[in-house]
Amino acid sequence: MSDWQQIALGDLLTRVRRKVAVEDGVTYPAVSVQMYGRGLGEKEAFTGGVSKYTTLNTVRENDVVLRTITAFEAPTGVARAEHDGTHVSGAFITYEVDQRALPAFLGLYFQTPAFWDEMQNRASGTVLRRKTISDASFRAIPFALPPLLTQERINEVIGVVDDQITALDEEGEALDRLSTAVAGDLLSNEPIVALGTILDDIRGGRSPQADTRPPGADEHGVLKVSAVTPFRFLPEESKALLPGTPMPELALVQPGDVLITRANTPLRVGAVARVPADVRNGLYLADKTLRLVPSSKLDPDFLVVAMALKSARSHLTGSATGTSASMFNISQERIRETPIPLPDLDRQREVSSAVLSVRANADAARAEAARLRDTRSCLLAGLLDRTIDIESTEQEV
Numbered sequence: 001m002s003d004w005q006q007i008a009l010g011d012l013l014t015r016v017r018r019k020v021a022v023e024d025g026v027t028y029p030a031v032s033v034q035m036y037g038r039g040l041g042e043k044e045a046f047t048g049g050v051s052k053y054t055t056l057n058t059v060r061e062n063d064v065v066l067r068t069i070t071a072f073e074a075p076t077g078v079a080r081a082e083h084d085g086t087h088v089s090g091a092f093i094t095y096e097v098d099q100r101a102l103p104a105f106l107g108l109y110f111q112t113p114a115f116w117d118e119m120q121n122r123a124s125g126t127v128l129r130r131k132t133i134s135d136a137s138f139r140a141i142p143f144a145l146p147p148l149l150t151q152e153r154i155n156e157v158i159g160v161v162d163d164q165i166t167a168l169d170e171e172g173e174a175l176d177r178l179s180t181a182v183a184g185d186l187l188s189n190e191p192i193v194a195l196g197t198i199l200d201d202i203r204g205g206r207s208p209q210a211d212t213r214p215p216g217a218d219e220h221g222v223l224k225v226s227a228v229t230p231f232r233f234l235p236e237e238s239k240a241l242l243p244g245t246p247m248p249e250l251a252l253v254q255p256g257d258v259l260i261t262r263a264n265t266p267l268r269v270g271a272v273a274r275v276p277a278d279v280r281n282g283l284y285l286a287d288k289t290l291r292l293v294p295s296s297k298l299d300p301d302f303l304v305v306a307m308a309l310k311s312a313r314s315h316l317t318g319s320a321t322g323t324s325a326s327m328f329n330i331s332q333e334r335i336r337e338t339p340i341p342l343p344d345l346d347r348q349r350e351v352s353s354a355v356l357s358v359r360a361n362a363d364a365a366r367a368e369a370a371r372l373r374d375t376r377s378c379l380l381a382g383l384l385d386r387t388i389d390i391e392s393t394e395q396e397v
Contacts, residue, residue: 004146004386010139012106013095018058020087024049028056031086033065035073037110040065040083056087057094062103064095071123071133074116078107093135105151108158109143112381118142144384153390154383161376168369175362183305183355187341195307196336201293204262205251205285210239220245220282223253223289225268228261230308231359233273238283253283258300260307263288263329270316270330270338272307274300290332302348305355306340315339 022028025048032043046056059065061084067075069091078097079086088094097103109115118141125131146154208222214236215221221238228234241247253259257275261268272292285291294303306312315338322328343351382388 004144004150007143007145008139009141009143010136012098012101012143012145013064013139014098015135016063016094016096018060018094020056020058022046022048022051022054022056028087029085030056031059031065031079031083031088033067033075033077033088033092035070035075036116037074037076037107037112039077039107040079040086046087046089053089056089057092059086059088059094060084060096062097064097064103064106066093066095066133066138067091068093068132068134069130072120072131074110074119076110076115076119076138078103078110093138100148101145102148102151102155104155108154108380109384111377112384114381114385115141144386150390157383157390158376158380161372161379165369165372165376168365168372172362172365172369175358175365179355179358179362180308180310182358183309183351186351186354187306187309187343190341190343190347192311192339193342194336195292195338195340198295198298198342199292199336200295201291202332202335203250203285203291203293204287205248205289207286207288208245208247209242210245211242213240214238215240215282217280220247220284222247222284222286223259224286225261225264225288228259228271228273228289229268230271231273231304231356232363233259233275233279235280235283241284247284251285253279253285255279256300258292258294258303259285260290260292260335261288262290262332262335263327266317266320266322266328269320269328270307270313270335272304274304290335292335297342297345299345299348299352301352301356303340305352307338309340312338312340 020028028046028048030043030045031040033039034041040059046053059079061079061081063079065077065079065088097106119133119138122137122141123131123133124137205222210222215238220241222241224237224239226234227237253275255275255277258272259275260270260272263269264271292303294300307316316330316335317328319334319337320328320330379388383390
């Protein structure tokens with residue numbers, strides 16, 4: 001391992017400015033940089049005369065792109081082929097990579113906690129959300145550079161794991177689609193009713209002052225809108241209540257509850273999930289999360305299935321209102337108007353059992369992908385700090 005060189009990032013990076021003057025009426029494709037080394041992502045294009053920027057910087061394939069603001073989030077990535085010719089504003093810095101380093105290998109380094117810590121320690125400013133990092137501070141980050149052959153091997157090993165993760169993600173998504181198709185086929189000839197005619201009640205909570213962190217084991221918490229996704233309840237998506245904050249007893253989340261989001265992004269508003277039997281105590285509904293209370297004519301699991309059908313989703317998303325692209329709302333009245341099929345209870349249970357069985361397989365694929373992501377993180381950190389030998393890793397993978 002003595003052939004690894006201890007250098008600074010700046011020894012491998014040359015800052016480049018490919019300035020473009022913005023012309024009125026011209027559209028310039030754009031990219032953003034995601035946090036924690038997750039790479040470059042899509043962003044709304046700049047339009048001359050609409051955008052406040054008079055100049056932009058062009059990105060080329062294999063550039064390292066740094067977002068200087070919110071530097072504590074380690075927003076650094078490497079441009080892929082699809083990013084070539086896109087643009088960034090002056091809040092970003094672009095670098096060309098020296099031939100001693102593979103851009104993809106640097107992209108892996110940006111995904112490590114060691115790099116994140118360096119970025120956080122070097123960020124300056126008094127307001128957290130605006131903390132910045134300078135070109136000089138970024139370039140001074142220490143870095144252990146292995147030979148090119150070792151870089152290639154590390155890229156290949158992590159690539160194998162990434163391929164497995166992608167396959168599991170795709171399997172989960174395919175099973176999700178299959179479950180919806182199964183439900184649609186099984187219920188195609190059933191009578192349609194308005195949801196409100198077979199509900200006993202819709203109950204909500206309220207949104208008190210709360211911390212941004214999740215509640216501890218002995219604390220109470222309030223749900224965030226992200227706690228409810230189609231078929232899945234995520235109790236970790238909650239905020240700790242401040243000590244002494246009163247909450248109505250009726251807002252306490254109970255095992256078996258059927259919950260719906262009345263406010264969320266356009267694609268997620270109206271998402272429905274059932275609370276599992278082993279849910280932790282002390283979580284409360286916020287004002288943006290509602291409890292659907294089914295009547296004796298409606299099986300709770302079937303309600304979750306029916307609310308995920310294409311007809312129900314079209315109604316819910318089409319009825320949502322809002323001026324922000326990130327948050328739409330749907331009223332209780334519109335929720336009650338949602339059309340759902342209503343077979344007898346035995347048929348409801350039969351259908352929900354079939355659909356949830358497929359969903360369980362999808363959840364298993366996602367759980368395996370999550371375990372692999374944890375393994376990948378440990379493997380990558382070990383390979384880059386040289387506590388794991390690349391030769392033995394190749395044999396195992």
